[in-house]
Amino acid sequence: MKKEIQKLLQQAIQSAFGVDFDAEKIKIDYPPEGMGDFSTNVALVLGKVVGKNPMEVAEKLQSELSEKDIFEKIETAKPGFINFFLAEETLRNNVVKINEEKNKFGNSEIGAGRKIHLDFVSANPTGPIHVGNARGGPLGDTLANVLEKCGYMPFREYYVNDTGNQADILGHSILGDAEAQYSGEYIEDLRKRVEKGDPRKTGEEGAAIVLEEIIKPSMEKFGIHFDNYFSERELQKSGKVDEILSALKEKGYIFEKDGAVWFKSTEFGDDKDRVVVKSNGEKTYFGTDIAYHVDKLERGFEKLVDIWGADHHGEVRRTEGALKALGHGNKLDVILTQFVRILKNGEEMKMSKRAGTYVSVDDLIDEVGCDATRFFFLMHSADTHMNFDLNLAKERSEKNPVYYVQYAHARIASILRKAGDFLKSDFRNFLKSDFRMHKKERVLIFELLKFSDLVEEISQNYAVHYLPQYAMGLADKFHSFYDECRVIDENNLELTAQRLELVKAVQIVLAEVLKIMGISAPERM
Numbered sequence: 001m002k003k004e005i006q007k008l009l010q011q012a013i014q015s016a017f018g019v020d021f022d023a024e025k026i027k028i029d030y031p032p033e034g035m036g037d038f039s040t041n042v043a044l045v046l047g048k049v050v051g052k053n054p055m056e057v058a059e060k061l062q063s064e065l066s067e068k069d070i071f072e073k074i075e076t077a078k079p080g081f082i083n084f085f086l087a088e089e090t091l092r093n094n095v096v097k098i099n100e101e102k103n104k105f106g107n108s109e110i111g112a113g114r115k116i117h118l119d120f121v122s123a124n125p126t127g128p129i130h131v132g133n134a135r136g137g138p139l140g141d142t143l144a145n146v147l148e149k150c151g152y153m154p155f156r157e158y159y160v161n162d163t164g165n166q167a168d169i170l171g172h173s174i175l176g177d178a179e180a181q182y183s184g185e186y187i188e189d190l191r192k193r194v195e196k197g198d199p200r201k202t203g204e205e206g207a208a209i210v211l212e213e214i215i216k217p218s219m220e221k222f223g224i225h226f227d228n229y230f231s232e233r234e235l236q237k238s239g240k241v242d243e244i245l246s247a248l249k250e251k252g253y254i255f256e257k258d259g260a261v262w263f264k265s266t267e268f269g270d271d272k273d274r275v276v277v278k279s280n281g282e283k284t285y286f287g288t289d290i291a292y293h294v295d296k297l298e299r300g301f302e303k304l305v306d307i308w309g310a311d312h313h314g315e316v317r318r319t320e321g322a323l324k325a326l327g328h329g330n331k332l333d334v335i336l337t338q339f340v341r342i343l344k345n346g347e348e349m350k351m352s353k354r355a356g357t358y359v360s361v362d363d364l365i366d367e368v369g370c371d372a373t374r375f376f377f378l379m380h381s382a383d384t385h386m387n388f389d390l391n392l393a394k395e396r397s398e399k400n401p402v403y404y405v406q407y408a409h410a411r412i413a414s415i416l417r418k419a420g421d422f423l424k425s426d427f428r429n430f431l432k433s434d435f436r437m438h439k440k441e442r443v444l445i446f447e448l449l450k451f452s453d454l455v456e457e458i459s460q461n462y463a464v465h466y467l468p469q470y471a472m473g474l475a476d477k478f479h480s481f482y483d484e485c486r487v488i489d490e491n492n493l494e495l496t497a498q499r500l501e502l503v504k505a506v507q508i509v510l511a512e513v514l515k516i517m518g519i520s521a522p523e524r525m
């Protein structure tokens with residue numbers, strides 16, 4: 001709906017002032033309650049362009065748009081705002097549209113088939129995935145779903161650090177020597193299965209088992225299906241890392257010092273230059289990571305989205321710098337996820353027998369279920385610390401946000417089951433009547449209309465935490481509507497028709513939001 005209003009304003013500006021104003025630069029907002037459905041400050045911007053008072057511009061645009069059928073009325077407000085009130089027929093038509101398009105409602109072609117690579121979770125294959133790494137899982141998976149709905153071609157990949165220092169540490173842990181760092185049931189199991197020898201080789205063999213038997217099943221249990229698991233070890237063996245470092249050297253960004261090879265990351269805002277090849281000839285993680293990012297671009301991806309833990313914040317600038325040095329500036333977006341605390345009975349949980357020293361994602365899913373785990377992780381912006389309340393996640397009441405949202409869907413399913421014969425007829429002819437909407441209906445329909453705009457916005461700003469917030473808001477408005485508005489009234493077919501159409505539309509949108517988040521939409525609860 002925002003885009004439609006943008007285009008109408010663009011046409012009005014051209015007609016009234018002869019100015020070709022980019023529709024995308026016209027900002028459309030949701031004003032405070034009672035001041036309209038949509039609002040714009042374009043008159044304040046345009047006034048400077050045409051040399052007129054913003055209120056005069058606003059009133060002129062109001063006049064140009066006053067005959068448009070989609071609006072019930074248009075008002076202006078100082079110092080130059082324009083507020084739009086949608087006509088009831090517009091709202092009804094959009095309810096019909098939702099019921100016709102079903103789960104395709106909200107689809108967009110903004111992505112135009114562009115390929116986007118998403119690298120997320122990517123925890124070291126040295127043991128079970130802990131909740132800190134797992135937080136990026138629903139985020140990346142949901143973002144990929146949003147991108148797909150908006151016409152992009154997302155690709156989910158898990159980067160497997162199956163060699164180098166992490167493999168060494170796992171190897172020492174399996175061998176049980178003085179440099180061991182990992183413990184837990186899985187280490188005891190690996191000791192029985194992995195051939196003892198060189199720590200690196202032992203660790204690499206152990207990492208392969210961890211990947212196949214612990215990490216991949218955990219991700220599937222979490223509802224995350226990666227398109228590919230990419231091996232760091234295979235990348236190094238391919239010679240790609242040497243090739244990329246040579247390219248950087250040719251461009252003057254590589255130097256040698258103390259027997260090691262360095263990248264001039266300070267030229268790109270880093271606090272110090274970084275080693276890419278150690279003095280013993282071994283590639284650093286950063287050196288290999290540069291090659292990994294270039295490899296992704298050479299596979300045809302136009303944009304790279306990496307989701308890392310906040311402890312990797314120092315790597316962002318140097319990675320962006322290396323790509324820029326190679327001619328790939330502005331191709332990488334990094335989302336950093338902050339830390340997670342798991343609370344049970346008000347106290348933090350820290351121990352997992354299987355993992356050794358932390359709460360694993362498997363523990364969490366076993367405790368509260370996949371739906372609650374994903375929903376709770378998604379509720380908070382990635383850049384904020386979060387407390388995961390196990391007691392709340394298991395509570396079957398409106399206090400639990402995922403239960404509240406799923407109950408709304410189940411409640412609608414119950415209404416539609418009770419509707420029976422009413423659903424066998426096509427009542428849409430009744431929707432052309434002059435029957436006035438209840439204020440709760442209007443509010444609920446307008447909430448449905450926000451969905452399309454929201455999905456497009458998330459595809460650009462990656463703020464997936466707006467989805468659970470939207471789901472909770474939609475559920476809240478539905479429950480409020482249902483408490484005041486009788487849906488099935490055998491003595492008023494017109495009213496019943498209108499409200500059944502609305503209820504079906506709410507179910508469609510609510511189910512689609514849950515699907516995008518990777519959460520089930522139960523028919524009964």
